[in-house]
Amino acid sequence: MKELTTYYTNKNILFKEIKQIFPKELDSRKKIDIYSATTIDSKFYAIFIVDSKSRFIRKNADDLMELCEKLLTFVGHNFKKKELLISSPLCSKAKEYLKECGWNVRVDY
Numbered sequence: 211m212k213e214l215t216t217y218y219t220n221k222n223i224l225f226k227e228i229k230q231i232f233p234k235e236l237d238s239r240k241k242i243d244i245y246s247a248t249t250i251d252s253k254f255y256a257i258f259i260v261d262s263k264s265r266f267i268r269k270n271a272d273d274l275m276e277l278c279e280k281l282l283t284f285v286g287h288n289f290k291k292k293e294l295l296i297s298s299p300l301c302s303k304a305k306e307y308l309k310e311c312g313w314n315v316r317v318d319y
Contacts, residue, residue: 214245214257217295217319226250236280240273246285256281256289259319262298271304275311295319 211228218225228247233240243259256278260266278292293314305315 211245214259214295224250225255231281231284233277236277236284238277238280240277242274242277244277244281246281246289253290254287256292257295258293259295260298261296265299265301266296266304267301268304268307271307274308 211230215225215228225247226249228245231244231246233242233244236244241262243261245255245257245259247255247257249255258274258277260270260274274294278289282288291314292312293316294308295316297317297319300315300317308315
């Protein structure tokens with residue numbers, strides 16, 4: 211979690227609360243880190259961190275959207291910002307699809 215706060219502090223985004231949510235709580239077996247965070251100016255962030263060796267493709271983007279819907283019902287409110295932090299290769303179609311759906315994709319994590 212320290213890496214996450216340092217990453218966002220370098221981007222001038224400060225959180226007053228960060229809560230990790232385990233995929234098992236959302237009935238998922240995926241290896242993904244999920245965080246629900248609130249900034250100091252009360253913006254809610256849903257942060258998904260994907261670290262895999264294989265390419266992130268459009269099918270993975272659909273799975274991520276489904277996982278986000280489960281997160282919305284689990285937490286009980288809608289998120290102002292949805293972010294994907296990824297260190298593996300990313301398919302351009304998946305990136306475009308996520309951006310069309312209001313996601314912020316950061317490949318520099």
